[in-house]
Amino acid sequence: MSDQSQEQLTEKKLKELQKLKATRMALDELKKRGIFADIIICPECKSPRIQEMTSFHDLGYIGSFQPMYFCKDCGWYGRLELTMSNRPLDEAILEDLKDAAEEHEIEEYLDDPVPEE
Numbered sequence: 001m002s003d004q005s006q007e008q009l010t011e012k013k014l015k016e017l018q019k020l021k022a023t024r025m026a027l028d029e030l031k032k033r034g035i036f037a038d039i040i041i042c043p044e045c046k047s048p049r050i051q052e053m054t055s056f057h058d059l060g061y062i063g064s065f066q067p068m069y070f071c072k073d074c075g076w077y078g079r080l081e082l083t084m085s086n087r088p089l090d091e092a093i094l095e096d097l098k099d100a101a102e103e104h105e106i107e108e109y110l111d112d113p114v115p116e117e
Contacts, residue, residue, distance in 0.1 A: 015045075016045060016046040017046075019045070019046045019047050019048070020041070020046050020084075023039055023041065023046075023048045023084055024084065026039075026048075027039065027084060027085070027086035028086065030086060031086040036085075036086055036087045037085070037086060037087075038083045038084070038085045038087070039083065039084045039085070040069065040081055040082065040083055041082040041083065041084055042069075042071035042073065042074060042076050042082070043076065043078075043080050043082050044071060044074050044076040045071060045073050045074040045076070047071055047072070047073035047074065048084075049071065049072040049073050050069050050070070050071055050072070051069065051070045051072060052067050052068070052069055053067075053068045053069060053070045053077070066079050067079070067081075069081065
């Protein structure tokens, strides 16, 4: 690998880190105001400028409800979703579990005690 290509890679990584830092700072500012949020991040360039692009055509006749996303900065298009959050980790995990349980209609099992071995 040439020095020039290594330098370009470093510049790309630096830009990604700057975008992530700016997003983290925005989330921290929201948290100070008592606002908890999740922000979708582009897996390619780490930009928070993501737009949901799902249409009925994307859903198909079977009904795959997984949304498609488009990055306004780099043009990435896909279903993979990376999320940055300012919620406390234990709260975020519980909310995600409840959302998944509701989606799969198994929420009645969440309040059951865990059996001991």
